[in-house]
Structures are given as structure tokens and as C-alpha cells.
Amino acid sequence: MADIDRVAAPVLAALAAVAGSFAVAGATLAFVVTPAYDVVARYTPGALVGVVVSQAPGLTDAVAYAVAFALTVLVLAALVGSIVEIALRLDAPALGVFAVALLVTAVTAVTTGSLFRAFGAGVPAAVVVLYFLADPRPPRAALSPARRRVLRAAGGVAVFGALAGYAGRNTAVRTPVPADGRYRDERVAALEADADEKSLAVDGLPGLLSTNDEFYTVDINSADPYVEAADWELRFEGAIDDPAPVGFDALREREERTDAVDTLRCVSDPVDGKLTDTAVWTGVPVDALLEGRAISSDCGCVMVHAADGYEVEFPLAALRDGFLAFGMNGDPLPRAHGHPVRLLVPGHWGEVNVKWVTALEFLEREADGYWERRGWHGTGPVNAVTKIWATERAPDAVTLAGVAYAGTRGVARVEVSVDGGETWRDARLSERLDGALDGDVWRQWAYTWEAPPSGEHDVRARAVTDDGTVQPRAETDTFPSGASGWAETTLTV
Ligand SMILES: Nc1nc2c(c(=O)[nH]1)N[C@H]1C(S)=C(S)[C@@H](COP(=O)(O)O)O[C@H]1N2
Numbered sequence: 263m264a265d266i267d268r269v270a271a272p273v274l275a276a277l278a279a280v281a282g283s284f285a286v287a288g289a290t291l292a293f294v295v296t297p298a299y300d301v302v303a304r305y306t307p308g309a310l311v312g313v314v315v316s317q318a319p320g321l322t323d324a325v326a327y328a329v330a331f332a333l334t335v336l337v338l339a340a341l342v343g344s345i346v347e348i349a350l351r352l353d354a355p356a357l358g359v360f361a362v363a364l365l366v367t368a369v370t371a372v373t374t375g376s377l378f379r380a381f382g383a384g385v386p387a388a389v390v391v392l393y394f395l396a397d398p399r400p401p402r403a404a405l406s407p408a409r410r411r412v413l414r415a416a417g418g419v420a421v422f423g424a425l426a427g428y429a430g431r432n433t434a435v436r437t438p439v440p441a442d443g444r445y446r447d448e449r450v451a452a453l454e455a456d457a458d459e460k461s462l463a464v465d466g467l468p469g470l471l472s473t474n475d476e477f478y479t480v481d482i483n484s485a486d487p488y489v490e491a492a493d494w495e496l497r498f499e500g501a502i503d504d505p506a507p508v509g510f511d512a513l514r515e516r517e518e519r520t521d522a523v524d525t526l527r528c529v530s531d532p533v534d535g536k537l538t539d540t541a542v543w544t545g546v547p548v549d550a551l552l553e554g555r556a557i558s559s560d561c562g563c564v565m566v567h568a569a570d571g572y573e574v575e576f577p578l579a580a581l582r583d584g585f586l587a588f589g590m591n592g593d594p595l596p597r598a599h600g601h602p603v604r605l606l607v608p609g610h611w612g613e614v615n616v617k618w619v620t621a622l623e624f625l626e627r628e629a630d631g632y633w634e635r636r637g638w639h640g641t642g643p644v645n646a647v648t649k650i651w652a653t654e655r656a657p658d659a660v661t662l663a664g665v666a667y668a669g670t671r672g673v674a675r676v677e678v679s680v681d682g683g684e685t686w687r688d689a690r691l692s693e694r695l696d697g698a699l700d701g702d703v704w705r706q707w708a709y710t711w712e713a714p715p716s717g718e719h720d721v722r723a724r725a726v727t728d729d730g731t732v733q734p735r736a737e738t739d740t741f742p743s744g745a746s747g748w749a750e751t752t753l754t755v
């Protein structure tokens with residue numbers, strides 16, 4: 263074999279293996295690149311891509327995929343290359359082809375855990391090797407026969423790759439459930455209609471529900487975990503008498519299944535930040551799964567674990583009010599938001615709303631979760647917050663509008679001051695949404711200032727919770743316990 267063949271045959275065989283695997287597996291756990299992707303996702307330091315908020319999760323993911331793809335091709339090419347060398351030395355081309363089929367399939371099966379679809383990788387790799395080994399010496403007549411053969415093989419693999427990409431394109435984790443697995447039923451539709459109807463119409467003010475794409479994302483990952491519903495189960499660990507896990511279908515089929523509206527806010531969200539959003543969630547109350555299991559935790563506390571290695575500890579009582587969600591605004595939970603199942607804990611900071619949840623561990627003693635070990639105190643109830651998100655100008659009036667959120671304490675009123683806090687007026691409020699988890703949902707507010715004098719005005723806004731408490735004025739940073747203080751802006755008329 264010419265030198266160029268010794269490199270081209272293994273590389274093209276590896277590319278064909280990846281393409282063939284994609285054709286039969288798509289972007290799922292059975293795809294040969296997925297194990298490499300998981301390794302890349304786990305070991306890429308978050309610092310490389312911005313620790314807390316991934317501003318461009320799509321891009322990060324694409325980079326992780328590219329690296330995983332390259333790693334997979336490299337490993338498979340090394341494997342095929344070794345086999346080809348041995349086959350040439352033994353002068354046993356048939357054995358070489360057979361060994362490539364067998365070993366590429368075996369490696370794929372072992373790393374993906376899926377034997378049947380592993381042949382999708384092994385067979386195309388063997389076909390490429392057969393093409394090169396069938397006649398180890400390139401034909402003599404042509405000018406540069408070896409090069410021509412490589413080009414032909416490369417062309418073949420490219421065409422195969424394109425066809426494979428087409429074949430596998432719909433088998434992605436983004437569409438993880440069959441058509442009957444969508445969750446936009448009558449109740450979801452009713453909650454969406456309710457939110458639509460109650461949203462205040464002010465230019466530039468987002469609706470009461472955030473779409474799945476708009477909904478903020480915060481997590482520790484440079485590339486998110488990749489968990490298929492069929493492989494998911496929730497484990498129960500520690501001080502609990504019955505640790506029987508619950509699988510995805512069992513969860514979905516629980517009769518307690520319901521749809522609920524819930525707002526999330528990250529402890530790292532500044533007063534005027536955007537890390538607060540609301541969705542309709544489909545799932546099952548945690549309490550339904552704990553029923554009939556005796557928990558003996560001395561600290562009354564629980565550590566919740568996730569597929570990305572994230573963990574968070576908080577009171578058992580809060581968990582009992584929690585909700586395991588697999589639907590988001592009528593769709594399966596998107597990967598970025600914890601597919602296939604995440605936890606929602608009404609009224610608590612975002613960080614206890616564990617995505618890609620894997621286990622509830624009932625502790626005997628208090629312990630620190632991921633963010634607590636880094637100095638944050640974000641496992642308790644959220645701070646009240648008011649946000650000024652829109653300014654609508656009419657010929658002789660200005661309307662200021664935004665949202666107010668105080669977790670399960672509820673927003674009873676929003677007050678606005680246009681003189682730096684000297685005098686306050688009540689803003690209009692959106693009606694409370696139906697179906698909120700323990701009332702844990704934001705409200706919109708709007709205040710129209712008729713005939714404002716021209717000049718600069720110091721505008722403030724603050725919420726009053728259902729128990730009559732006025733949102734505290736004292737300003738704090740997000741670290742360590744969440745931002746507080748009134749909303750503030752300068753309005754120029
Ligand atoms: N497994 C896991 N769950 C997680 C996180 C994480 O990094 N890993 N981040 C938490 C934080 S800090 C927040 S604010 C919310 C954000 O949820 P979202 O990305 O769906 O908005 O998820 C929480 N759940």
C-alpha cells in the first residue's frame with residue numbers, strides 16, 4: 263500500500279464509521295460521538311466559556327461537538343490504522359476487513375451501550391478498508407494511482423456522509439419523544455390563553471409567559487448533559503426506607519400529573535437584570551413520589567443530584583412543595599432547561615431548581631451544595647424584586663412598565679415614584695395567573711404618567727407583598743445572597 267493509503271484508509275474509514283453511526287442513531291446516546299461529547303462536556307473547565315451564564319450556549323455546544331467529533335475520528339482512525347498495518351504484515355486482507363468490522367462495532371457498542379446500532383459504525387468502516395485492501399498495490403497504469411484512489415474513496419465517504427446526515431437528522435435529542443409525547447393539552451392551552459389575556463399591553467413589555475427560547479439559562483456547564491428520557495430515572499438515596507427508583511414513563515403516567523405556572527429567578531440576577539422568567543410546566547408534584555416512603559433525615563434536609571455533577575442542599579420541607587417537570591410550555595423540556603426532567607421548588611432561588619435531576623439524597627447532616635461551597639447563599643426564598651422593563655411614550659404621557667416577583671409571598675401592589683422616592687402612586691397590575699405553583703409567579707405592572715414636565719426624572723418602583731411588607735430599600739449585591747433594593751431609572755421627557 264502507498265504511504266498515502268496508510269493514512270487515508272484509516273481516516274476515511276473512521277469518517278465513514280461516524281457517518282454510518284449517525285445514519286442509524288442520529289444525535290442520541292447511541293451515536294458514536296456522544297461518549298466523547300460527554301467527556302468533553304464534563305472536563306471542559308467552565309472558566310473557558312464564562313463560569314455561570316453561558317451567553318451563547320449554542321456556540322459552546324457546537325465547539326464541544328466539533329472537539330468530540332475530532333476525538334472520535336482520531337481514536338477510530340488509530341484503531342483502524344493498527345488493524346490495517348497488521349493485516350498488511352500478515353498479508354491477510356480479508357482478516358483485516360473482518361477485524362475492522364468487528365472491533366469498530368465492539369468499541370462503539372461498549373462506549374455507547376447500544377450493540378445493534380453499533381454495526382452502523384463498524385460496517386461502513388470495513389467497506390472503506392475493503393476498498394483499499396482488496397488490492398493493496400494501486401493499479402500501475404495511471405499517473406498517480408494511489409492519489410486517485412484516495413480521492414475516489416474520499417468522494418464516496420463524502421456522499422455517504424451527506425446521506426447519513428440526512429438519514430439521522432430527525433433522530434435528535436431535541437425531539438426526544440414521539441408525537442404523542444407533546445404536552446400541549448387543553449390545560450396547558452388554557453393556562454397559555456389565561457396568561458395571554460392577562461398580559462398588559464405596553465410597548466416593549468414581554469408577555470407573562472417566556473418562550474422556551476427566551477427563558478434565561480444558567481448552569482455550570484460549558485456543554486449541557488445529554489440525557490434521553492428512556493434512560494432517565496430518579497433515584498432515592500440516604501435516609502429513606504424505600505429507594506425504588508422512578509423511571510420516565512412511570513413519572514409521566516402518574517395520575518397526579520398536572521400543569522402549573524412557575525417563575526424562576528437566579529440568585530445572580532441583578533435588580534435590573536434579565537435572569538427571571540416564567541413558563542407553564544408539566545409534571546408531577548414531588549410529594550406524590552415520596553408518599554409511602556419513610557424518611558428519617560435528622561437534619562430534615564436533602565441533597566439533590568444532577569447528571570452534570572451539580573448538587574444542591576436545602577430543607578426537606580421545601581422539596582415536599584416541589585414539582586418534577588418534564589414539559590415546558592407544552593413541549594418536552596428542552597435540553598438547556600434540564601431534559602428530560604428537572605425540579606421546581608416554588609419560591610426558592612433558581613439554583614435549587616435542579617436540571618437533569620438524577621437523585622434525591624436524604625441526608626442525616628447538613629452539607630454544602632455546589633454554590634454554597636463557593637460562598638453563595640442561594641438555597642432559600644427569593645428576594646422581592648421589581649423590574650422596569652419598558653417605557654412607552656405617547657404625545658402627552660409616558661407609561662413605565664415591568665414585572666414584580668416575590669416568590670410565594672405574592673405581589674399585592676407595585677408602587678412607583680417619579681420624584682426619587684418622595685411620593686408614591688399605585689401602578690396597575692396584571693391579574694394573578696391561574697395555576698401558579700403555590701402562587702410562585704410574577705405580575706406585570708404599568709404606570710402612566712400624564713403630562714410629565716420635560717426634564718430628567720428619578721423614577722423608582724417597589725413591590726408590596728401579600729402580607730403588606732414593602733420591598734426593602736437597602737441595596738445589596740447579588741453575591742452572596744441575591745440583589746435587593748428598589749428599581750431605579752432616569753426618565754428623560
Ligand atoms: N443540574 C443543574 N441544575 C441547575 C443548574 C446547574 O448548573 N446544573 N443551575 C441552577 C441555577 S443557578 C439556576 S438559576 C437555574 C436556571 O434554570 P434555567 O437554566 O432553566 O433557567 O437552574 C438551576 N439548576
Ligand SMILES: [Mo]
Pocket residue numbers: 480527528529530611612613
Ligand atoms: Mo442561579
